[in-house]
Amino acid sequence: MSEPHVLSRLPLLRFLFRLRNLRRLRLRDIGVSLLQSEVKQEHQSFSLSLFSRIFSLIIMETKKKQGLNIEGYPIEGLSIAGHETCIILPSFNLAFDIGKCPQRAISQQFLFISHGHMDHIGGLPMYVATRGLYRMAPPTIIIPKVIKENVEKIFEAHRAMDQSELKHTLIGLDIGEEFYLRKDLKVKAFKTCHVIPSQGYIVYSVKQKLKPEYVGLQGEEIKKLKFSGVEITNTTTSPEVAFTGDTTSDFILDPHNLDALKAKILIMEARRSSTYVENTMSVENARDYGHTHLSEIISHAERFENKAIVLIHFSARYHLDVIEKAVAALRAPLAGRVFALTEGF
Numbered sequence: 001m002s003e004p005h006v007l008s009r010l011p012l013l014r015f016l017f018r019l020r021n022l023r024r025l026r027l028r029d030i031g032v033s034l035l036q037s038e039v040k041q042e043h044q045s046f047s048l049s050l051f052s053r054i055f056s057l058i059i060m061e062t063k064k065k066q067g068l069n070i071e072g073y074p075i076e077g078l079s080i081a082g083h084e085t086c087i088i089l090p091s092f093n094l095a096f097d098i099g100k101c102p103q104r105a106i107s108q109q110f111l112f113i114s115h116g117h118m119d120h121i122g123g124l125p126m127y128v129a130t131r132g133l134y135r136m137a138p139p140t141i142i143i144p145k146v147i148k149e150n151v152e153k154i155f156e157a158h159r160a161m162d163q164s165e166l167k168h169t170l171i172g173l174d175i176g177e178e179f180y181l182r183k184d185l186k187v188k189a190f191k192t193c194h195v196i197p198s199q200g201y202i203v204y205s206v207k208q209k210l211k212p213e214y215v216g217l218q219g220e221e222i223k224k225l226k227f228s229g230v231e232i233t234n235t236t237t238s239p240e241v242a243f244t245g246d247t248t249s250d251f252i253l254d255p256h257n258l259d260a261l262k263a264k265i266l267i268m269e270a271r272r273s274s275t276y277v278e279n280t281m282s283v284e285n286a287r288d289y290g291h292t293h294l295s296e297i298i299s300h301a302e303r304f305e306n307k308a309i310v311l312i313h314f315s316a317r318y319h320l321d322v323i324e325k326a327v328a329a330l331r332a333p334l335a336g337r338v339f340a341l342t343e344g345f
């Protein structure tokens, strides 16, 4: 006997879509298969049990989709080695790498690409096209200078194919060069070590501080000095967030990269350690493929001054509990300040 149908389909669908928008969820992930299977039947309404199933999936998904919130910065996105990496920092209106262009990335105005591997750059045309589709401001995309010509060719090919404008600003940034997101926020590219040209990025907050000799002066006096051309402030910068992209642990030893190790939050890749779980990926393996092994992070533990380290880019073959165990097993000085971004595992 079929279950009694008590809810009409339309209001429920409306409710679910509103909830999805509200929580930035993707129905695809939370029960579209349930919806489809039910809609395929000729019923015009849903059963209560279906409603409660979908609702509990939404609740579960909401808990899962919250991402991380560290040092006051929400960190969203997902990173699965070889599949897709896109890390979103809504506080800065930016994403690091675009992966397959997850929905949340589209609303970010700035995009920083670490290197040309498909799992990091594949969704780039989609990101630009979707922003155009929704009539959002053309995005600004910062890429390593060495890949700029090839990226331009990608856009030319897509423009030729779909005859759309694909409006955006493309900026090639070399290692050591800076880009200002805002007056009080700049991003600097730093050297990472991968099998192809690659770079990481550090976001700095920029503050103007009154020079000590002028502290205590009246507003009018300060104004006068300023108008007479006297430099009354010092500029101070502090590294807030660093993102490595794919890299071997050699980036840790580069003296030019000290700010990445001092940033409040360091988002870096890590292959899971053999020490803690199983011996399937050796340090040598990780290095050969241009990646970092968790045991290398442990052996360099003293160098990290970061308040928090967010590990990303785990292999898809790991289960969530395996990653969580490896992180939970970390000891001082890393214990308690290492987090894993496990969206999608």
Ligand SMILES: [Zn+2]
Residues within 6 Å of the ligand: 081, 082, 085, 117, 119, 120, 246, 313
């Ligand atoms: Zn990768």
Ligand SMILES: [Zn+2]
Residues within 6 Å of the ligand: 115, 117, 194, 246
């Ligand atoms: Zn790569």
